[in-house]
Amino acid sequence: MNSTAIASALAEWATILDESGVIAAGAAKFGASTTGAKRTIPAVLRPANQEQVASVLQVAQRWRVAVYPVSTGNNWGYGSANPVEDDCVILDLSRLDRISEFDAEMGVVTVEPGVTQGALREFLDRHDGNYLVPVTGAGPTCSILGNALERGYGITPITDHFAAVTKIEAILPDGTLYRTSLSELGGEEVDGLFKWGVGPYLDGLFSQGNFGVVVKMTIALAPAPETVTAFFFSTKDDAKLEALVPTVRAVLRALGGSVVAINLLNSQRMLSMMTPFPEDRAVDGVLPADEVKSLANSHGVPAWSGVGAIYASKEVARAARRTLRRLLGPVTDRLVFINRRKVGVARSLSRVLPPRLATRVRGMADTLSGALEIMHGAPNDVALALAYWRSGTLPQPGQPKNPARDGCGLIWFAPLVPIRGGDVRRYINMIERICPQYGVNPLITLTTVNDRCFDSTVPLLFDRRDPDATARANECYRALYDAGQKEGFLPYRLNIDAMGTLNSGGSAFSRLASQLKAAVDPNYILAPGRYVPRIKRSEV
Known part of the structure; x- marks a missing residue:
């Protein structure tokens, strides 16, 4: 990047943003990443509103300085706040943290990029919003x-969290405001109630893309049901996996309105939650x-464990429990149902148990x-503790976990796998064959994203202090990707060092995406390299 251009752009940005809005000295600390990625980051910009975002992009266009937007930067295991390419100025949107609209009757809410899972939960609690936050295991500080x-x-x-998105507002690379068609026609309210609008569906370009900076998003919230009952099941016999997998599909099809997702975890993944x-x-x-x-036997961990939840009225929940017993009973060794009341009973019981047993029961109750x-x-x-299993220093009690800051080594490999017994077995064999070759323990979770497909999350955990271990973990990801491509198990999202895999062979997809990018961002100033490859001049 031209140093004169960055200096000139920074001078203009300093007049647009307040004192804390431009960070040049110390910008490199924003590059801490669990993947071990290292990028040259000239500066960090922290706008406070969408008007400032527009002005920042206009300056970036004028000086042709690349900028890379992040919501909170807590993208653990995929690159954290790092850009795909070197010399991008980070556009930190965490100060855009307003919840601008909430329709309690319709169950839709409009959030800015800096609104975290924890902040939305607090907002709903304050406003008697009887809805569920679309949570993940990444923690309360994530956008x-x-x-x-x-x-x-x-x-x-x-x-599916993007499926819940009904409306988007974004700043395009030239600084203009993008709004969906219904909103442009004056139908802001119905636009927030209906995902598809009218005309070509363009909102999808902003999902896993680099066509604009999304500054507002309206999402539909799931109403809190009368009851939430967790169910846990397991099988000690790994050979039962081929029978268990289609049963999971059968459960989702039989109880699709009340059981929406199921996780399967192998013994090593369970051990990572139970023991250092x-x-x-x-x-x-x-x-x-x-x-x-030996560890699994000593901790009572089976070959495969499963977890799901029933979201329903009391009457429907009772019927769902009967169906789960009927379907899961023949292929599992254990099936139990847990709710908040039972956890409370376990905690009360621990007060009268012998100390060693009491400690174990309390630990189990806390996890549940x-x-x-x-x-x-x-x-x-709770789930974020996984990142610290091989490296990193846990923060003091009461302090939020931040795996990037705390030195954890983590890269996510997250491929899609058909919900078929034979396919899952082939996939498990692939992971268990490749990971140990690179010093990585094969911790496997399979999560249903619908009744046809799992997404499997495999955390490549390593000691980030060791450059050789970091290099091997990244090599492991590439080996898994290459093997998965041959076997048909490809990831649903990519880390910043894997973006180039979408630019192989000059596919029609890559060409079209690149041509669209060139049309809205001819100077490639916005998140260059993110999912969309640069267009070749011969393709213009």
Whole structure:
């Protein structure tokens, strides 16, 4: 990047933003990332409203300085706040944190990029909003808007978070305001109630794209049901997996209105939530199969565990429990139902138990309580502890977890897998074959995103202090991607170092995306390299 151009742009940005709005010295600290990625970041800009965002982009166009927007920068395992390419100025949107509209009757809310899962929960509680926040395991400090744009998902209704988006406002790379067609025609209210608008559906360009900076988003919220009942099931026999997988599909099809998602977790993933990493038992960072089996036996961890929730009235919930027993009974060893009342009973019981048993029961109750709160649409950072299993320093109690800041090494591999027993087995074999070759333990979760497809999240955990371990983890991701491409298991989202995989072979998809990008951003100043490859001059 031309140093004169960046200096000139910074001088103009300093007149647009307040004192805290331009960070040049110390900008590199924004590049802390669990993936080990390192980028050259000339500055960080912190606008306070959408008018400032528009002015920032106009200056960027004038001086042809690339900018990279982030909502809160807490994109753990995918690059955190780092841009795809070097020399991009970070556009930190966390100060745009207003909840501008809430229709309690219709269940729609309009948020800016800096609105976090925790902030939305607090807002709904203050305004008697009897709705569920679309939570994820990433924690209360993560952006609602950013997760939806990345097409994130959760275990609560509505599981597909971009599916809940009804309306978008964005600043285009030239600084002009984009609004959806119905809003432009004067139908702002109905626009927030109906996803598709009228005419070509252009909002999708802003999801996993770099066509504009989304400054407002309206989302539909799922109403809180009369009851939320978690169910947990397990099988000790790994050979039952092929029978369990189609049963999960059958459950979703039979109970689709009340059971919206199910997680399957292998024994190593469960152990990561129950015990510190046993470094003394590892060989080159990997737990041998006999050690995994020994640990699993000592902690009572089965080969596969499952979890889901019933969202329904009391009457429907009773019927759903009967259906779950009928369907899951033949392929599982254990099926239990848990709600807040039962967790409370367990905590009360722990007060009269012997100390060692009491500690174990309280720990179990705390874990279950954290899981239940997420199912109730109340975010917490219970699941975020996973990032610290191999490295990183846990913050003091009461302080929010921040895996990037705290030194954790984590890269997510998140491929899509058909809900078929044979396909899942092929996929499991692939993960278990490749990960240990690179010093990575194969921790596997399979989450249903519909009744046809799992998304599997495999955390590549490593010691970020060790450059060799960091390099091996990134090599592991590439090996998994290449093997998955051959087997048909490709990720639904990419980290910043994997964006180039979409630019292979000059596909029609890449050409069209690049041509659209060139039309709205000919100088490529907005998030260059993010999902959309640069167009070649021969293709203009």
